[in-house]
Structures are given as C-alpha cells and as structure tokens.
Amino acid sequence: MSDQPLRGQVITSQLIASLAARTALETRGVLRLEPTIKGFLARLGPAALQNLLNPGSQNGTYKHDGVAATISDGTAHVHLDIATDIACTALTVAEAVQQRVRERISHTGVTPGRVDICILAIEPQSWKRPT
Amino acid sequence: MALEDIPRLGCGRSIDRIWATLNQPPTAHEAQCDQCQAARTRLKGLSEATRSLREGDLHNPALKPRPGVTNAILDVARAEVRRSKRILLHRTDNGTTEISEQALSSIIRFAATTIPGIHSRRCRIEIRSAADSLSGEDNPTGNSRTTTNAGPHLFVNLRVAAAAGIDIPRTVDALRREIGNAIPAGVGISAGTINITVEDLYDV
16 A cells, blocks of 8 residues: 655745746846835735735735736746846846746746746846856 | 615614714704714714724824835835836747836946046937837837847937037937947847937036
C-alpha cells in the first residue's frame, strides 16, 4: 500500500506577485519597482481599500509596491511598475522582464497570462548587480 | 400583492422619512401626531449620539495617522502627479508596455544637459499611441532618426533658455540631434517630431 501523494503548494496571487517582483528586480536594467498611490493604499488596508478603489472587486488581486497579480481560472496576470536605468533601452528591459516573468510563472504550473509593464521612471544610475 | 419593507409608524408615516427630515421643523401632521413626535424625539437622540461619535473619532488622537504615514502617502501622490500620463509603447498577447510622460521627459532633459549653452525648461509631449498608430498609419518624417520599434509617434515640445552669445540655430540643431538619438537609445522608439522653442537668454 502506498500513501496518497500530497498535492503541491497552493499558488496564490501573493506568491505570483512576489515571484514577479523578484524576477523583475533580477533583470538587468531594472533599478526598482515603483510604488503607486493605489498600491500604497492597498498595502495600508488591502481588503477595505481594495474595495474602495475597485468597488465590487473580489477577484483575488494582490497588490504591493509596484506589483499587482491576479489568478483567474488558472491563469496569472501581472502588472509591474518599474524604474529603469538610462543606460539601457527601456523597451528592451520591459520586454525582458515580461518574458522572464512569464517563464517563472509557467514553472509554478499556473498558466502565464498578460504581464503588463509600466515604465514610470528612467534614471541615470549605473547597474551594480552582477549578471 | 407586493410586500412593502419600508418601516412605518402606526400612523402610516415612514420612519426613514422622519429621519431624513429630522433637522427640519415638523410637518403639520407630525406636530399633532403622538407617534411621530415620539419617533422624532427618539431619532433625535440617535442623531445626537451618531454626531457625537463622529466628532469624537475626528478629534481622537489615537485615530490620527502617524505623520510618517501621511507624508509617505503624499510623497507617492506627488510622484504620481509628476509622472503624468502613460503612453502605450507596445502591445502583444503577452501584455502591454507603457511609459510615463515623466520618464520620457527625463530622457529628453538628460539629453539637453549634454549640450553646452542650453538650459531645458518646460517639456510637453503629445503622443499618438501605438494603438492609434496601428489604426491610422502615417509616418511623418519629422526628426525620426533610428530604426526601432515603431511605437507611438511623439511630438516633443521643449522650451529652453540659451546662453547669450551662442550660435542659436546651430546649438538647437545639435540639441535636436541629441534628443533624436537619446529617445531611441533610451526608450526604444522613434523620436518623432521635436519642436524646440528658445524662450529666453541667460548670461553666462
């Protein structure tokens, strides 16, 4: 007799958001994630303020500074607000982030959906992280 | 027969209506009706208690946000305002890429700092986004320079102050070239049309 295998870890929107944020920050040319007022308010009181900002929204969106993730019907959608290094081409950086985030999401077993990137700032700061 | 859920007094008056008109003088009926008068008295007590609690919360130091929280919210809000509108650069089935006007503007200002004798001032960017460009294809020559993602068509309106004594046409041409190279290199889209206005001279 063999034990029933345990099901794997439940993938939450928070986990996807964390994965996306980490992946973005590891991508060459990304300086940081940029908090927005919506994300900041959501952090102060996720449930109440989420409802305030999106009345009736109960879709399990997780928002933190500069990242929002939603899992719907087994598909994960991500929005990232980033600041990029002026030494890199912002659009190229964004596309690299998009591709890497989708790859990482697919490794979790969840289907990667839209990964929307917004470049909120471009600043002259040299890249320090080793590639 | 429809059932009515509105709570009413025995005289038929709606309690909600009495509550809504509590701050107004009683109507002729309410002035004579015992039930209405009793209801008004009780609801006034409730109204006072509500007002008192609301006022108490407003002035309760324990319920005031810490100064750091308020400042942090305002910092983020100010940054959000500075970033201005978002411009769609690219859209595929995998998602969209947008850029804030502030980020684009910072590329332009940074390019301007490399030209001696020029101080950049106000920079406005009008755009025809990538989505619009796809529907109404036009490709004005303007000052487009490099072959990158077609993206949106930009109309850059930069106002500058020039140092007295410089060759303004030549310097402005150099500035336009610099911006025309900086946008494709920094953002990855064509520079579009670059309008430069020298609005002031300054002494070196």
